[in-house]
Amino acid sequence: MLGELREMKEMMKKLSLHQALQIPSDPAVETIEQRLLEQEVDPLLVKQLMGQVLEEAEAADEPKPLTEAFVLASVRRQLIEFMQPKGTKAIRRDSRxxxxxxxxxxxxxxxxxxxxxxxxxxxxxxxxxxxxxxxxxxxxxxxxxxxxxxxxxxxxxxxxxxxxxxxxxxxxxxxxxxxxxxxxxxxxxxxxxxxxxxxxxxxxxxxxxxxxxxxxxxxxxxxxxxxxxxxxxxxxxxxxxxxxxxxxxxxxxxxxxxxxxxxxxxxxxxxxxxxxxxxxxxxxxxxxxxx
The missing domain is CATH 3.40.50.300 (P-loop containing nucleotide triphosphate hydrolases)
Structure with a gap:
């Protein structure tokens, strides 16, 4: 009995986590999401990017319509933020x-x-x-x-x-x-x-x-x-x-x-x-x- 209860709690926990990662269905969001997945971007990162898109849309004074242009601009901005190079790319002049x-x-x-x-x-x-x-x-x-x-x-x-x-x-x-x-x-x-x-x-x-x-x-x-x-x-x-x-x-x-x-x-x-x-x-x- 206890074992079954533990299994049920674990299943509910996984279901809750799964639902937390779900992005509400929207054609523009689904299009860009699919594009990122086809490019083999990590699925969890894709969900995070899309979650931020929704937050940005809802945080505006007036909720922004989720057009493809809006979603693309948001995802592009997010990717630029953490992909910014930290230093010189070329072989350094002082490297021997x-x-x-x-x-x-x-x-x-x-x-x-x-x-x-x-x-x-x-x-x-x-x-x-x-x-x-x-x-x-x-x-x-x-x-x-x-x-x-x-x-x-x-x-x-x-x-x-x-x-x-x-x-x-x-x-x-x-x-x-x-x-x-x-x-x-x-x-x-x-x-x-x-x-x-x-x-x-x-x-x-x-x-x-x-x-x-x-x-x-x-x-x-x-x-x-x-x-x-x-x-x-x-x-x-x-x-x-x-x-x-x-x-x-x-x-x-x-x-x-x-x-x-x-x-x-x-x-x-x-x-x-x-x-x-x-x-x-x-x-x-x-x-x-x-x-």
């Missing part, structure tokens, strides 16, 4: 080492080549490469090819013990790009080794590289694991391979990371730019059915 970490297959090496080319050709900085990605077949060769094209030196390190010699060989460089192996971030030995590689001298910053084709559930686990390190910025790749960008909203909301660059293709050095939050919000809110 830029580390790139992330899971395998996200395009770290190609991204490094793009950013290195920008530093060499646009900012005229003396650049060097260090790679510890000796586990993936042809990874070193790929970076060596880019190093040859850009006419920059490359150092290969097989363990953290090799770092001192690598830095000594690159002591005349203004900026060093370090490519790390995208091995299993759940492996404790890898975590320990990567942490040792990131403890390098001089001004440095660490970029977490994530692919927009990765499911947010996995992206969240990846970011949580790499948060063991000093993550300074997050960089997104493969924008050209997806029409869904809600994961960017979710990640900023959940981890508060500083955004940096976004890559939208394989062309070096062209297919990369600083992420523009306002343009990204517009892409998330635009009606893709009328393109």
């Amino acid at each position: 080492i830029a580390h790139f970490v992330g899971p395998t297959g996200v395009g770290k090496t190609t991204t490094i080549a793009k950013l290195a080319a920008e530093q060499v050709l646009k900012h005229h900085r003396k650049v060097g490469f260090i790679t510890s990605d000796t586990y993936r077949i042809a990874a070193v060769e790929q970076l060596k090819t880019y190093a040859t094209i850009l006419n920059v030196p490359l150092e290969v390190v097989f363990s953290p013990l090799d770092l001192s010699k690598a830095f000594e060989n690159l002591k005349d460089r203004d900026l060093i790009f370090m490519d790390t192996a995208g091995r299993n971030f759940r492996n404790e030995m890898y975590v320990s080794e990567l942490n040792a590689l990131l403890k390098s001298g001089g001004q440095s910053e660490t970029f977490l590289v994530l692919s927009l084709t990765t499911k947010y559930k996995d992206m969240k686990v990846i970011t949580s694991n790499f948060s063991k390190f000093k993550l300074d910025k997050v960089l997104f790749t493969k924008m050209d391979e997806t029409d869904s960008f809600g994961a960017i909203v979710n990640l900023i909301r959940d981890f508060g990371l500083q955004t940096s660059y976004i890559a939208n293709g394989q062309n070096v050095p062209d297919d990369i730019e600083e992420l523009d939050e306002l343009r990204m919000i517009d892409r998330i809110l635009e009606d893709n059915n009328h393109e």
Whole structure:
């Protein structure tokens, strides 16, 4: 009897919570809500955004009609508030080492080549490469090819013990790009080794590289694991391979990371730019059915 009563109370509690999250049915609200869900914005965040829309409509001296324009303006304003960048997106001028970490297959090496080319050709900085990605077949060769094209030196390190010699060989460089192996971030030995590689001298910053084709559930686990390190910025790749960008909203909301660059293709050095939050919000809110 007591067990049944407890179950009934739990069921009523869940029902009450569910009802609290329900947004009153309105065509404009439903349209924008569906648009956000299709963009894979977290459903709970969508409910919060829509709840705020209703509050704003009712808080006015005269209740505002829930037109699509009103709902869009409210949601856009809310997204802008918590997606505002907190600092410099680009590689800082005082950074001597830029580390790139992330899971395998996200395009770290190609991204490094793009950013290195920008530093060499646009900012005229003396650049060097260090790679510890000796586990993936042809990874070193790929970076060596880019190093040859850009006419920059490359150092290969097989363990953290090799770092001192690598830095000594690159002591005349203004900026060093370090490519790390995208091995299993759940492996404790890898975590320990990567942490040792990131403890390098001089001004440095660490970029977490994530692919927009990765499911947010996995992206969240990846970011949580790499948060063991000093993550300074997050960089997104493969924008050209997806029409869904809600994961960017979710990640900023959940981890508060500083955004940096976004890559939208394989062309070096062209297919990369600083992420523009306002343009990204517009892409998330635009009606893709009328393109």
